Each structure stands twice: as structure tokens, then as C-alpha cells.
Amino acid sequence: MSGRNPDPIRLVGLTLGYDRHPAVHHLDGAVRAGDLLALVGPNGAGKSTLLKGMAGEIRCLDGRIERAGAIAYMPQVDEIDRSFPLTVMDLAGMGLWRQAGAWRSLVRRRPAVEAALAAVGLEGFAARPIGTLSGGQFRRALFARLILQDCPVVLLDEPFTGIDARTVEDLLTLIRTWHDEGRTIVAALHDLAQVRAHFPSTLLLAREPVAWGPTARVLTAENLARARNLSEAWDEGAAICTGPREHPAVAHDHGAAAHHHHEDAA
Template sequence: MNAVLTFRDLTLGYDRHPAVHHLSGTVEEGALVAVVGPNGAGKSTLFKGVVGLLKPLAGRVELGNLRPADIAYLPQAAEIDRSFPITVFDMVAMGLWRRRGLFGGVGRADRAKIEEAIAAVGLAGFEARPIATLSGGQMQRTLFARLLLQDARVILLDEPFTAIDARTAGDLFALVQRWHAERRTVVAALHDLELVRTGFPQTLLLAREPVAWGATPEVLTPANLLKARRMCEAFDDSAAACAHQAA
């Protein structure tokens, strides 16, 4: 097995306050990992650390032989200007950026791929619609179509099914399973424990400190979940510098 992501005593945070505290472990190539934990547990922070939007306070993330281009990232609250006059087709076409770049033409084969991706998320017929007219669920489907085109080896999904109805979530989860079958690595932050138990073989339970990481049934035990719920969210401005030393 080949590790694609390795966390080495990783601490991420803001203004010296840790949001992810001393996380160590690896994500294997082709793994399907759920990241579970209460709000404020550091799930989004962890993703930002992996894609390099946040510099570690301590420790590091090793990307193995991944190039940054191999990681696709769907943030929880994408900073998308929904009023911008752009169509679903063009929005999805951005997924080709890494292969077409600044000037590469979008040829007939690419157009077919884009239409295929739009159909795969159930939005066939929406190609010419401006994104301003989409519902929340349709927007999420559009972003998944873009992820499909990105063709990345590692896919990070930050609460992809939050505020999405059951049918849309089901359709989009089918895409996650398709990626898993294609040996892509998928790491998703989720709150739906039922979905995690049935669909995700591995789970990282995070409550600022990593509570447990491993096979889902062994991680999501009542004892572990209780421990995660006891996490204190508040920062302590007078907290002493962390004395924990890397092993």
C-alpha cells in the first residue's frame, strides 16, 4: 500500500491557537476516509492544511509523490459569486483547467466530456442555465461535475452533503463510490454518522485532538463519540505554550 497523505505530528491553527492538535497518521492510496467530529473540531482546517491554504503551526503534511495538481478540493463554503453571469457549462468546464490551462482550446472531445460530466450529476439540459438560477442542490451537483472533470487522484470534500436533500446526497454519494472504485483517494468531512457507517470503510474522529482513526466500526464507538462531544471549543487566550514534544 502506498501512502498518499502523511501527517507527521501536525498542528494547524489560527493565531497560535491550535484547531488541529498533534495529528499523526497516513491515508493510503485509494482509501475512502470520513472525517467526523463536532463543529469546530478542525475538519475544515485539516483540509486547508492539506491543500496548502494554511501553514502548519508545527509538524507537517507530506504529499508523497503527489503534485498539488493531483488534489481536488471542494470547500465547505466555496467563495463563489453566484450572481456572476456564467453558465453551468462554463462553470463545469473549469474542471479542465489543469489540462487546458490559460490558453488551451476546448475541443470537441472536451465538450463531450463536459456534457458527460453534467449528465452524470443529473443536470442534463441545464448546460446553458446561468448559475444564478440554480438551487443549492443543483449548485452542489454542478461543483461535483467540475470535480469529475478535474480527474484528480485525491479528492477532499468538506461537508459535501450538508444542506442537501436526501435524493441529491444519494446521487452525489454514488459519484464518491465511483471514485472509490476507480482507486482514487477520497477524504470527506461528514456529520451523517449513518452514511459514514454504511459507506466509509475508514474514519478519523477529530475533536481538535485526534480521538480515534481506523476502521469505521472501531472508531465510531459510544465511548469515542462521547469523548469527542466533550471537546472544549473555546480558545484560552492565557493558555500556556504547548509543551508536547514531537516523538
């Protein structure tokens, strides 16, 4: 398996954080090609930080992230100015940047944008200003942009926060389609039932990786209790970490049964 598809994202002795305080501490592992991975953990566990790191938004404090190929990233809190006079069509059309760049015409690509809007249930919304969309509709429009980006790897940071059940269902179907197309998806989520139902593998994070593997084996009562207990305190006087600066490359075992490391890391 690993011979054909190199891992799209590999984390090597990764420490991410702010002001030298780690939010993700000494994380090793790889996101396999075609994986549908849920990122679970309490608030402050470092889920968003890890996704930002994978997307290349922040620099590593230690270790490194190896990326192969283009990555589409949907942040938890976007910086989108919704009062800007832009249509839904134009917002979704931004996803075509890699094909169209700054100058090539989008006129011929209009059907593709319309198809993407239809795929997220926004037919007939193309000419609407983005400021008039509801929260759920806006989220759908952002998913349309992700469709048009057409990236092999998609990172989603709490994509369903504040969204009604029907929209969540539609978007999960879309994610399932992406998974069937062989794309790699990593999503930070809080709804454990949702994770159990839709995500074959899970990384349970509490600054330290608690467990990483098949969802059923990660989301055990014991693991979840351990994640809750791991301190999320910001200690101003924290000592300088003396742990290994960079973990030696972990031997990869991509067997079907145990395809992940940190099954029981601490």
C-alpha cells in the same frame, strides 16, 4: 500494499490553527491510497482546518503534511460569485484547467464536460447561468467540476449540507464510483448513519485525534462521548504547548487488519 502505492497524504506531528491557537493538535498518520475516509467530530473539532491544511490552503503551525500528486478540494463555504454571468458549462469546464490551462480551446473537450454534467444528473443545464441553479443543482455542478479535475485524491468538506436526500444519494453513488476507480477520498461529515453505511474508515477528531481506523471501531459510544467532552474552548491565555515539536516517524503497519495509527491516541 504500501509498497505499490505510497500514501497520498501523510501527516507528521501536524498542528494547524489560527493565531497560534491549535485547531488540530499533534496529528500523526497517513491517508492510504484508495481510502474512503470520513472525517467526523463536533463543530470546532478542526475538520475543516485539517482539510484546508491537506489542500494546502493554510500553513502548518508545526509539523508537516506530505502530499503526493494532485488534490481536488471542495470547501465547505465556497467563495463562488453566483451572480457572475457564467454558464453551468463554463463552471464545470474550469475543472479542465490542468489539461487546458489558460489558452487551449475547450471546444474539443465539450463532450467531456457534457458527460460530466450528465454523470451528476444535469443534462440540459449546460447553457443555464449559474445564478439560476438551486442549492442542490449547484452542488451537483461542483461535483461535475470535480469529475473533470480527475484527481487521484478528492477532499470534500461537508459536501451534503443543505442538500436533499435524492441528491445526497446520487452524489454518494458518484463517490462510490470514485472509490471503485481507486481514488482516495476524504470527506468531513456529520451524519453518522451515512458514515457507517458508506465509509469504510473514519477519523474521529476533537482538536486531538480521538480515534482513527475502521469505521465500526471508531464510532463507538465511548469514543463519541470522549469527542464531545474534549474542550473546544478558545483560551486567550493558553500556555505555550510544550509537547514534542515533531513526532518521530511512526512505524507503518499497512496490514489489512490494523492499517492505521492513532487507533487509541489521546
